[in-house]
Each structure stands twice: as structure tokens, then as C-alpha cells.
Amino acid sequence: MSTLTINDLRKSFGLVEVLKGINLEARTGEFIALVGPSGCGKSTLLAMIAGLETVTAGEIRIGGRLVNSVAPKDRDIAMVFQSYALYPTMTVRQNMLFGMESRGVPKDEQVAAIKRVAALLQIEPLLERKPGQLSGGQRQRVAMGRALVRDPKLFLFDEPLSNLDAKLRVDMRTEIKKLHHRVGKTTVYVTHDQVEAMTLASRIAVMHQGEVQQFDEPQTIYDRPANIFVAGFMGSPAMNFIPAELSTIDGSDAVSFPGHGGGLTTLKLHRSAPAGISGRRVILGIRPEHLSRNNPEVRGKEGLATLVAPVEVVEPTGAETMAVLRVGELEVVGRFTPDEAPRMGEDMIVSVDMTHACLFDPATQRLI
Numbered sequence: 001m002s003t004l005t006i007n008d009l010r011k012s013f014g015l016v017e018v019l020k021g022i023n024l025e026a027r028t029g030e031f032i033a034l035v036g037p038s039g040c041g042k043s044t045l046l047a048m049i050a051g052l053e054t055v056t057a058g059e060i061r062i063g064g065r066l067v068n069s070v071a072p073k074d075r076d077i078a079m080v081f082q083s084y085a086l087y088p089t090m091t092v093r094q095n096m097l098f099g100m101e102s103r104g105v106p107k108d109e110q111v112a113a114i115k116r117v118a119a120l121l122q123i124e125p126l127l128e129r130k131p132g133q134l135s136g137g138q139r140q141r142v143a144m145g146r147a148l149v150r151d152p153k154l155f156l157f158d159e160p161l162s163n164l165d166a167k168l169r170v171d172m173r174t175e176i177k178k179l180h181h182r183v184g185k186t187t188v189y190v191t192h193d194q195v196e197a198m199t200l201a202s203r204i205a206v207m208h209q210g211e212v213q214q215f216d217e218p219q220t221i222y223d224r225p226a227n228i229f230v231a232g233f234m235g236s237p238a239m240n241f242i243p244a245e246l247s248t249i250d251g252s253d254a255v256s257f258p259g260h261g262g263g264l265t266t267l268k269l270h271r272s273a274p275a276g277i278s279g280r281r282v283i284l285g286i287r288p289e290h291l292s293r294n295n296p297e298v299r300g301k302e303g304l305a306t307l308v309a310p311v312e313v314v315e316p317t318g319a320e321t322m323a324v325l326r327v328g329e330l331e332v333v334g335r336f337t338p339d340e341a342p343r344m345g346e347d348m349i350v351s352v353d354m355t356h357a358c359l360f361d362p363a364t365q366r367l368i
Helices: 042-050 092-102 107-121 136-148 166-183 194-200 218-223 228-233
Strands: 002-013 016-027 031-035 057-062 077-080 154-158 186-191 203-208 211-216 240-249 252-258 264-268 281-286 291-293 304-316 321-327 330-336 347-353 358-360
Touching (some): 002 042, 002 186, 031 194, 042 057, 042 077, 042 154, 107 166, 166 194, 194 218, 203 228, 211 228, 228 281, 240 330, 264 304
Parallel strands (some): 031 203
Antiparallel strands (some): 203 211, 252 264, 281 358, 291 347, 304 321, 304 347
16 A cells, blocks of 8 residues: 555646646655755655645645645654754753644653654663754754654655765764664655665655656666656766767667767667667767776676777776766766776776666657
8 A cells, every 4th residue: 555645746836836747656664765956846745745835736645545635733744854843942852742742642652652762763861951962963863753753654854964964964874774674664755965865765756847757766767767867867976978879880789979089989789779760869878887997807798888088187086086088079977996097198998888878869858
């Protein structure tokens, strides 16, 4: 049974349509991430699920029940905000008790819930402190604890880690993932950080301009993005895009584009192109990690093609080295291991793993 079902959901503010026919489904126990750039509509969608924004058209169902007109407190949800939203004059214990007291939960159940959740989140030593005495990570744990004591059908997270520093974000991301595995509650998580979405979610909805561009498992979205926007948004550094033309080489389908020294570079495709589109313009998509130095270790690998590219910039990061390569008039980014890192100014022979290549239609920008 689906815990959350959204059918053709629309939201307008005056004449501006912010959400344009959203269709999503979260199964029981699933972790769904809504990801996209600022202004794409993901936080508005979460607010509508929570009942904090009205529905212009369409349906929201939680546990099979239509909740379009149901008050937030009656939707059986719990929400964790970006700003934590803790009462500063209350202790941690009082913050966690407040919602249960408002709903008239019996005292013995309140005590049991606080004990259970405090142990789960390892915040027992913090129960008598006030929010001002806590670190950012501790406040976030308390905000999650306040949501957990409700034992709702649905958890909603609105960019809960964006106020934390980089290291603490990684630590809290791990904690949220472990917590979800232990509790097993359906979760909808809003973030602009594609790494958070990839590491936490069982399925990701990539949003742009009020529409869901792709809704699928993280690896599918990364390997077979539905369009150029998804391909460019998911992944850091982003996928490289090279305008090309479908051609043939040794009787096999290939792509050709301007390369080193003004000549034509032709790369054999690993998968055959759709019938009847030879000579058609396409956009070749290659992720940085699928470029490597051409050496004996990789030459025998299936699906490799080679090109020559001058190295313009080298950026060592420790575990890996990023390099900007010149391909015709374009700059492409490669991700290399330190032992195969290119040198600034060299003409590098690059192996391109065409088993992972994507072809996009320049007109529709969709995956071919």
C-alpha cells in the first residue's frame, strides 16, 4: 500500500503556476528525495503535503485518505524544518513533549515515547538543556526526536542539513540513513544537494521549473538521465556535453565531432543508435570519471574509444585529480586517479568509456 500518492497536483500563486501536474507515489517505508535547484517547487510541494499550502488542483492522499482539505495536525505526519523550529525557552524534554501534551497523549505514553526516542537518537544527556546550549547537530537531533515521538505515517524533511557545516552534514546524513533503517517510516526529504539525495533516497524525484523531470532509483538517474537537465544536475563535476553527429566507423555506429588540431574525432558507440537516424545531430554525454589515461591496463577493455586532448588545467584534490581538457572548441572535465593524473600542457591520449555514454536530442534535450 502506498503511504503517499500525489495525482496531477498543481499550485498557482495568482497567474504564476509553480507546480505543473506533479505525479508521485511513495510506498510504505520508502525514502523519497525531492531534489532540484532553488525555485523549482520542491519546498512548495512539501508544504502542500504537510497542509501548510492549499491545493490549486489535483489530489494528495496519505495512507489512501484524501487530505486536500485536512488540517496539518490531522494528517498523521511529522515535519523537520531547516530552521529546527525549537522553542528556545523550553528544555529538550519539553520541546519533545509539547506536541504530545497538545494532543492529550496519556502521561505514561509520553514518558515511554521520550525514553525510546532519546535512546534511539542518543540525546539522553541533553534532555534538560535548552536549545541555546546545543550545537547545530544536537539541535537537529532534537528536531528529529520531536518528530519521532509522534510515530506518524509520514516523515517530511525540509532541507534539514543546510544550516550545518560540511563535516557535520556528512555525519548527520549518515545518522538520518541509520535512523530510517531502524524506524522504517515513509520519508519525503527535500534537498538542493544531489549528493544527499543520491546517498539517502531509495528513489529520487528530480524537479525543475515546477515539473518532475525524472522519478527513479538513484543509480538509474545517474546512469540513464531522462534529459540534459537531469544529466547536468546529478553528479559533481557535471556530465560533459559534446555536440556531435551520428556517423559510422568500420561498419559500426559512431559519433563524430571536431577534435584536436581541427581534425574530426570519431568515437564508436557501444550500443547501436536507433534505426534511421544516421547523420543526425546529437549531444554526447560523458561523465568525468569515464575519461582515463590511455595505457596498457585499460586498452583491452570493451567499449573504449580514444581521443587526443590538450590539458589546460589540473586540479589535485588528494584522492583524485580533476583536469580540464580541450576538445575542439569545448572544455571537458575528467576525473583521474593520482597515478594517471595529466600534466598541464600535455596532449593527453584519453580513453573514453563508451559503455556509459549517453546521447541526447538537441531539440527536445531528452535521452535518445
